[in-house]
Amino acid sequence: xxxxxxxxxxxxxxxxxxxxxxxxxxxxxxxxxxxxxxxxxxxxxxxxxxxxxxxxxxxxxxxxxxxxxxxxxxxxxxxxxxxxxxxxxxxxxxxxxxxxxxxxxxxxxxxxxxxxxxxxxxxxxxxxxxxxxxxxxxxxxxxxxxxxxxxxxxxxxxxxxxxxxxxxxxxxxxxxxxxxxxxxxxxxxxxxxxxxxxxxxxxxxxxxxxxxxxxxxxxxxxxxxxxxxxxxxxxxxxxxxxxxxxxxxxxxxxxxxxxxxxxxxxxxxxxxxxxxxxxxxxxxxxxxxxxxxxxxxxxxxxxxxxxxxxxxxxxxxxxxxxxxxxxxxxxxxxxx
Numbered sequence: 496x497x498x499x500x501x502x503x504x505x506x507x508x509x510x511x512x513x514x515x516x517x518x519x520x521x522x523x524x525x526x527x528x529x530x531x532x533x534x535x536x537x538x539x540x541x542x543x544x545x546x547x548x549x550x551x552x553x554x555x556x557x558x559x560x561x562x563x564x565x566x567x568x569x570x571x572x573x574x575x576x577x578x579x580x581x582x583x584x585x586x587x588x589x590x591x592x593x594x595x596x597x598x599x600x601x602x603x604x605x606x607x608x609x610x611x612x613x614x615x616x617x618x619x620x621x622x623x624x625x626x627x628x629x630x631x632x633x634x635x636x637x638x639x640x641x642x643x644x645x646x647x648x649x650x651x652x653x654x655x656x657x658x659x660x661x662x663x664x665x666x667x668x669x670x671x672x673x674x675x676x677x678x679x680x681x682x683x684x685x686x687x688x689x690x691x692x693x694x695x696x697x698x699x700x701x702x703x704x705x706x707x708x709x710x711x712x713x714x715x716x717x718x719x720x721x722x723x724x725x726x727x728x729x730x731x732x733x734x735x736x737x738x739x740x741x742x743x744x745x746x747x748x749x750x751x752x753x754x755x756x757x758x759x760x761x762x763x764x765x766x767x768x769x770x771x772x773x774x775x776x777x778x779x780x781x782x783x784x785x786x787x788x789x790x791x792x793x794x795x796x797x798x799x800x801x802x803x804x805x806x807x808x809x810x811x812x813x814x815x816x817x818x819x820x821x822x823x824x825x826x827x828x829x830x831x
Contacts, residue, residue, distance in 0.1 A: 530623030
């Protein structure tokens with residue numbers, strides 16, 4: 496790593512540390528918004544927006560409207576803070592059946608998102624209020640058969656990835672905050688169900704893989720389930736919930752940065768024949784914030800058991816961003 500790269504990395508980490516306490520409660524603009532649109536000459540429907548903080552007073556609102564068609568109208572408005580309000584401007588595509596592109600303007604002020612739309616066939620207004628969503632499995636208690644990997648205090652089940660030294664991550668408000676390298680469980684596991692909760696920091700000026708990056712690496716082929724601030728973005732092979740570089744999540748189930756999210760993972764580890772050749776890949780089923788995003792996905796990596804530590808424990812990644820993890824527990828499964 497050269498000095499310029501090192502300096503950039505340090506600045507990114509500092510930026511994350513400064514912003515990691517912010518969430519959609521303290522940022523009154525960022526987050527989920529829901530409401531309705533109203534046609535001037537009649538007609539109405541539901542409307543939602545995911546508003547993303549992009550730094551320096553800039554925001555991006557990803558819009559979706561029920562227009563009575565099989566597919567909702569979708570669009571994006573760019574916003575800029577001006578005094579006590581954020582003003583937005585952009586377009587929504589209502590499809591050919593309803594005249595195509597509609598021009599939209601609006602603003603967020605005092606907890607309300609209001610605006611106007613104008614298109615080839617009609618015009619009207621919209622109004623939304625901010626809503627806070629949570630995962631249905633947030634705070635889930637470990638059952639009797641569970642192995643508790645982190646209870647908010649005890650770090651002893653985790654060691655550094657390479658040297659096996661004590662866990663360098665520190666407890667912060669009942670969570671482990673990423674620092675000092677990857678960590679891995681001392682124990683190794685066969686098939687299991689895993690529950691964990693994570694929080695990515697708000698790093699509003701970062702983009703792409705620099706935005707709150709971490710990951711959960713699973714035993715077997717060491718597949719990575721990506722952890723990232725992907726709130727409001729299209730699913731990809733690198734977004735939150737992706738089996739990294741292999742398969743995007745079915746849908747983007749991300750909550751805003753700074754809010755606690757959940758992964759509930761069923762992992763069936765690879766099977767080998769008597770010559771150590773893999774005859775079944777890792778099979779993953781994943782719920783993100785209660786939403787099914789992978790259903791028995793056979794991970795693509797295929798290896799020989801002799802090559803590498805493919806049956807190590809569960810690894811949590813240090814990617815230089817201060818993500819946090821908590822309430823981690825695992826239930827061993829009988830082989831299928």
